[in-house]
Amino acid sequence: xxxxxxxxxxxxxxxxxxxxxxxxxxxxxxxxxxxxxxxxxxxxxxxxxxxxxxxxxxxxxxxxxxxxxxxxxxxxxxxxxxxxxxxxxxxxxxxxxxxxxxxxxxxxxxxxxxxxxxxxxxxxxxxxxxxxxxxxxxxxxxxxxxxxxxxxxxxxxxxxxxxxxxxxxxxxxxxxxxxxxxxxxxxxxxxxxxxxxxxxxxxxxxxxxxxxxxxxxxxxxx
Amino acid sequence: xxxxxxxxxxxxxxxxxxxxxxxxxxxxxxxxxxxxxxxxxxxxxxxxxxxxxxxxxxxxxxxxxxxxxxxxxxxxxxxxxxxxxxxxxxxxxxxxxxxxxxxxxxxxxxxxxxxxxxxxxxxxxxxxxxxxxxxxxxxxxxxxxxxxxxxxxxxxxxxxxxxxxxxxxxxxxxxxxxxxxxxxxxxxxxxxxxxxxxxxxxxxxxxxxxxxxxxxxxxxxxxxxxxxxxxxxxxxxxxxxxxxxxxxxxxxxxxxxxxxxxxxxxxxxxxxxxxxxxxxxxxxxxxxxxxxxxxxxxxxxxxxxxxxxxxxxxxxxxxxxxxxxxxxxxxxxxxxxxxxxxxxxxxxxxxxxxxxxxxxxxxxxxxxxxxxxxxxxxxxxxxxxxxxxxxxxxxxxxxxxxxxxxxxxxxxxxxxxxxxxxxxxxxxxxxxxxxxxxxxxxxxxxxxxxxxxxxxxxxxxxxxxxxxxxxxxxxxxxxxxxxxxxxxxxxxxxxxxxxxxxxxxxxxxxxxxxxxxxxxxxxxxxxxxxxxxxxxxxxxxxxxxxxxxxxxxxxxxxxxxxxxxxxxxxxxxxxxxxxxxxxxxxxxxxxxxxxxxxxxxxxxxxxxxxxxxxxxxxxxxxxxxxxxxxxxxxxxxxxxxxxxxxxxxxxxxxxxxxxxxxxxxx
Ligand code: SF4
Ligand code: SF4
Ligand code: SF4
Ligand code: SF4
Numbered sequence: 001x002x003x004x005x006x007x008x009x010x011x012x013x014x015x016x017x018x019x020x021x022x023x024x025x026x027x028x029x030x031x032x033x034x035x036x037x038x039x040x041x042x043x044x045x046x047x048x049x050x051x052x053x054x055x056x057x058x059x060x061x062x063x064x065x066x067x068x069x070x071x072x073x074x075x076x077x078x079x080x081x082x083x084x085x086x087x088x089x090x091x092x093x094x095x096x097x098x099x100x101x102x103x104x105x106x107x108x109x110x111x112x113x114x115x116x117x118x119x120x121x122x123x124x125x126x127x128x129x130x131x132x133x134x135x136x137x138x139x140x141x142x143x144x145x146x147x148x149x150x151x152x153x154x155x156x157x158x159x160x161x162x163x164x165x166x167x168x169x170x171x172x173x174x175x176x177x178x179x180x181x182x183x184x185x186x187x188x189x190x191x192x193x194x195x196x197x198x199x200x201x202x203x204x205x206x207x208x209x210x211x212x213x214x215x216x217x218x219x220x221x222x
Numbered sequence: 223x224x225x226x227x228x229x230x231x232x233x234x235x236x237x238x239x240x241x242x243x244x245x246x247x248x249x250x251x252x253x254x255x256x257x258x259x260x261x262x263x264x265x266x267x268x269x270x271x272x273x274x275x276x277x278x279x280x281x282x283x284x285x286x287x288x289x290x291x292x293x294x295x296x297x298x299x300x301x302x303x304x305x306x307x308x309x310x311x312x313x314x315x316x317x318x319x320x321x322x323x324x325x326x327x328x329x330x331x332x333x334x335x336x337x338x339x340x341x342x343x344x345x346x347x348x349x350x351x352x353x354x355x356x357x358x359x360x361x362x363x364x365x366x367x368x369x370x371x372x373x374x375x376x377x378x379x380x381x382x383x384x385x386x387x388x389x390x391x392x393x394x395x396x397x398x399x400x401x402x403x404x405x406x407x408x409x410x411x412x413x414x415x416x417x418x419x420x421x422x423x424x425x426x427x428x429x430x431x432x433x434x435x436x437x438x439x440x441x442x443x444x445x446x447x448x449x450x451x452x453x454x455x456x457x458x459x460x461x462x463x464x465x466x467x468x469x470x471x472x473x474x475x476x477x478x479x480x481x482x483x484x485x486x487x488x489x490x491x492x493x494x495x496x497x498x499x500x501x502x503x504x505x506x507x508x509x510x511x512x513x514x515x516x517x518x519x520x521x522x523x524x525x526x527x528x529x530x531x532x533x534x535x536x537x538x539x540x541x542x543x544x545x546x547x548x549x550x551x552x553x554x555x556x557x558x559x560x561x562x563x564x565x566x567x568x569x570x571x572x573x574x575x576x577x578x579x580x581x582x583x584x585x586x587x588x589x590x591x592x593x594x595x596x597x598x599x600x601x602x603x604x605x606x607x608x609x610x611x612x613x614x615x616x617x618x619x620x621x622x623x624x625x626x627x628x629x630x631x632x633x634x635x636x637x638x639x640x641x642x643x644x645x646x647x648x649x650x651x652x653x654x655x656x657x658x659x660x661x662x663x664x665x666x667x668x669x670x671x672x673x674x675x676x677x678x679x680x681x682x683x684x685x686x687x688x689x690x691x692x693x694x695x696x697x698x699x700x701x702x703x704x705x706x707x708x709x710x711x712x713x714x715x716x717x718x719x720x721x722x723x724x725x726x727x728x729x730x731x732x733x734x735x736x737x738x739x740x741x742x743x744x745x746x747x748x749x750x751x752x753x754x755x756x757x758x759x760x761x762x763x764x765x766x767x768x769x770x771x772x773x774x775x776x777x778x779x780x781x782x783x784x785x786x787x788x789x790x791x792x793x794x795x796x797x798x799x800x801x802x803x804x805x806x807x808x809x810x811x812x813x814x815x816x817x818x819x820x821x822x823x824x825x826x827x828x829x830x831x832x833x834x835x836x837x838x839x840x841x842x843x844x845x846x847x848x849x850x851x852x853x854x855x856x857x858x859x860x861x862x863x864x865x866x867x868x869x870x871x872x873x874x875x876x877x878x879x880x881x882x883x884x885x886x887x888x
Pocket of ligand 4: 675676692693694695696697698716717720721722723724725726727728738
């Protein structure tokens with residue numbers, strides 16, 4: 001799932017400084033799951049903004065609303081009434097939602113309330129770890145189910161580098177070396193010979209600019 | 223007023239004299255007369271001894287006769303008795319939630335005449351009952367069968383007692399302890415499985431699905447409840463006896479009990495208080511065995527001790543008896559010196575009371591040494607499988623004033639006996655009774671519970687698992703149902719029999735999808751709409767009670783500090799939003815009162831509350847508002863003074879800070 005983190009309040013306050021009435025827009029999707037932008041976080045941010053502005057003797061009205069997903073136009077529609085009343089929006093959805101919201105309401109400035117961090121797993125309450133970088137050309141079959149792009153600090157396809165020591169990555173002793181993990185897992189699987197195969201450089205599917213996915217077999221011709 | 227002009231709330235009030243103990247301080251007829259002048263109840267009577275079988279029967283009949291649906295019992299506060307009363311009430315369809323107790327002993331303590339206090343307390347409780355929302359009662363199907371783990375004496379006693387009311391499967395839990403099996407011989411309704419281990423437990427109270435391997439064969443069976451009665455394991459620690467090895471004339475106490483040697487004409491010496499200093503087991507065993515030896519013709523029986531523990535049970539009488547049959551009790555203070563030959567053992571010690579005597583030597587044919595008790599090694603494994611928490615020494619059960627010894631962190635799973643720390647004798651009897659009563663709720667295959675567990679609004683549930691992971695009692699499941707109105711057709715569900723209603727889940731939910739009945743966000747946020755200077759969120763197990771005490775110390779205290787006390791079932795229910803909103807709406811300072819460290823009734827509610835306090839402090843600090851306007855205070859129910867002082871300190875602090883700059887004027 002997409003993992004995001006609330007932006008520092010001073011950044012958000014800067015963005016909304018010129019306005020007297022705004023909407024804080026939440027998403028019940030990934031950002032609820034990663035405890036960054038669901039209904040509760042919307043409430044927290046709204047309170048914080050009101051108090052901060054009140055303190056500056058510059059009161060602001062803050063509306064609160066959360067929808068199922070900000071990455072689907074139908075759900076974004078639900079914001080229409082509220083957006084009509086405000087001068088700006090702070091979205092707590094991931095970068096996708098924020099952009100899509102901005103796109104659907106081109107006349108209203110939309111600001112990011114979170115930093116979208118990575119695609120990761122929720123290890124436990126309050127803990128997330130990156131697992132995938134959406135490279136578009138999965139190699140997990142060759143690497144024992146551990147992603148070298150996401151989990152090697154240098155995204156090496158044919159690691160490890162010389163910096164791997166005692167299972168840790170050279171960037172920090174708290175970071176396990178991705179390639180050590182791959183080695184260990186392949187060994188457990190009895191597939192060490194897979195390491196002999198050189199993985200060729202990736203085609204990041206960027207040749208055509210930003211990535212899109214169109215499945216003719218599924219598209220709906222109206 | 224309900225239909226036909228009849229009140230919906232029909233309270234029965236019972237003033238119990240506790241066999242004449244209370245009427246010394248309380249004028250019951252006056253209490254009754256004064257209360258009678260109030261209209262909000264249906265029936266009142268003074269009881270002589272409500273816990274006696276005939277009066278309980280009467281109570282049961284009166285519930286029908288007067289169609290009572292709420293009870294107020296003023297009398298003692300013995301949990302066992304309360305449980306019995308609740309049982310009678312529940313059998314008549316009045317759930318626990320609607321049975322309130324007033325502890326007359328507590329309120330008359332240290333007073334000559336507590337009549338007025340009793341009246342006030344009953345009146346207060348009546349008001350509270352009047353305010354209780356009507357609650358839907360759910361009737362649930364449950365499996366009456368109970369799994370008892372442990373074939374030692376404790377498991378045997380528990381299994382036998384429970385099997386009187388409902389089917390029991392007794393397994394040894396993979397231990398080779400089987401001395402309890404004699405106790406269940408011939409018991410109906412009881413199946414024994416040996417060499418049988420629990421591999422997995424899923425589901426909830428009333429319907430646990432347990433995977434058991436019996437002699438390597440794996441079976442799945444449903445049980446309404448599980449009782450762990452593994453006992454504890456005696457271990458001999460030679461370092462406590464100056465390195466003396468067992469063998470020859472030296473026996474450990476458990477070895478001795480298992481195979482008592484021929485005793486006629488022999489001399490025996492027992493040593494207590496070197497090992498097993500915490501429990502009464504060794505003392506009780508030694509007293510029992512020593513008397514038996516003497517009666518069977520042993521020549522000489524000596525017992526070395528430091529401190530004769532005769533505080534519990536019938537130990538006092540046993541001790542007297544032991545003395546009267548001529549057992550020598552030898553108190554030692556300094557170290558003992560033990561020397562052994564192949565046929566005898568000698569204990570050398572300094573006689574502490576008779577300085578002239580000095581060093582004494584006691585030689586006997588057998589020397590029996592007390593052992594320590596440790597949990598069986600399977601305890602840890604079982605704890606992991608069942609997600610139970612271990613406490614000091616690796617025994618089941620944590621050291622927490624709020625925990626009953628028999629109750630685990632999960633509803634429907636109970637402990638009996640020494641698996642939660644060595645216990646003995648009547649303590650065990652009492653535990654077995656209590657556990658049999660608890661699991662007995664499921665005996666009929668049906669159970670009625672108030673639908674008071676939190677509710678989840680599926681539209682808002684992102685199935686994020688936060689509640690599932692944060693519930694201290696493993697009371698939450700994620701259910702899938704096409705009717706659930708979200709993209710996953712899934713949502714969290716709090717199990718009515720597993721949930722203890724702490725509200726932790728509701729405060730953790732990032733989607734605000736969870737509401738705890740009687741403490742919904744709406745109710746709490748409405749209460750704090752116009753906060754006075756200070757708001758205190760107080761846990762009902764500690765802070766709220768301490769607040770009542772503080773109020774008694776100084777009845778003007780809330781007005782004086784302009785304080786609003788908001789009761790919550792647990793500090794873990796206090797939402798970040800409550801704290802922020804209180805300040806946003808103009809409170810100058812906010813306090814959260816929760817139980818002391820490691821003493822949260824709901825395991826980690828207080829720790830969650832502390833984390834949230836830290837989170838809010840940071841949120842405040844980041845916008846330039848004094849972080850210290852928010853405080854968490856550890857408190858116990860009896861610390862009225864500390865409550866007062868904490869409030870006073872906060873009042874002083876916010877006075878120095880000046881007006882809360884974050885207050886949003888509307
Ligand atoms: S907008 Fe972003 S956070 Fe929300 S559901 Fe879509 S991808 Fe997830
Ligand atoms: S040490 Fe390991 S994880 Fe770090 S950059 Fe080198 S190969 Fe990658
Ligand atoms: S915490 Fe809330 S959103 Fe997450 S699973 Fe539980 S009810 Fe659903
Ligand atoms: S209220 Fe407490 S016990 Fe009940 S489900 Fe929520 S966290 Fe668990």
